[in-house]
Amino acid sequence: MKTRSTEEIIRHALQKELSVLSRAKDKARQTSEDYINAPIRICEISKETLEELDKQAPCFKKLEALKKRMKYLNKLTKKNHESIFDNELRTRQEHDALDFHLNYTYRE
Numbered sequence: 001m002k003t004r005s006t007e008e009i010i011r012h013a014l015q016k017e018l019s020v021l022s023r024a025k026d027k028a029r030q031t032s033e034d035y036i037n038a039p040i041r042i043c044e045i046s047k048e049t050l051e052e053l054d055k056q057a058p059c060f061k062k063l064e065a066l067k068k069r070m071k072y073l074n075k076l077t078k079k080n081h082e083s084i085f086d087n088e089l090r091t092r093q094e095h096d097a098l099d100f101h102l103n104y105t106y107r108e
Helices: 006-054 060-077 081-105
Strands: none
Touching: 006 060, 006 081
16 A cells, blocks of 8 residues: 655645635635626616516516525625725735645646
């Protein structure tokens, strides 16, 4: 049975952490994009909701989904814009720093 070296274990742990940071970075980027586009999306969702309500038989699942999205966007617009963009910048910097460390420390 082959045992892994300490270096391999550390590299594997750092790669897992990089994966977590990558997801956090993507989520923060998406939140920033949502914040920027929130006013437009709120108008679009309002229009979609009215169109759905005007139908003879509105789909309640669609209305619930629109309501949930509208609630998210309204909550997002009330947040401090600096904290949203700072979070995106911080997560990107953390991800990039770890990626740089992994690429230059554990080159094969």
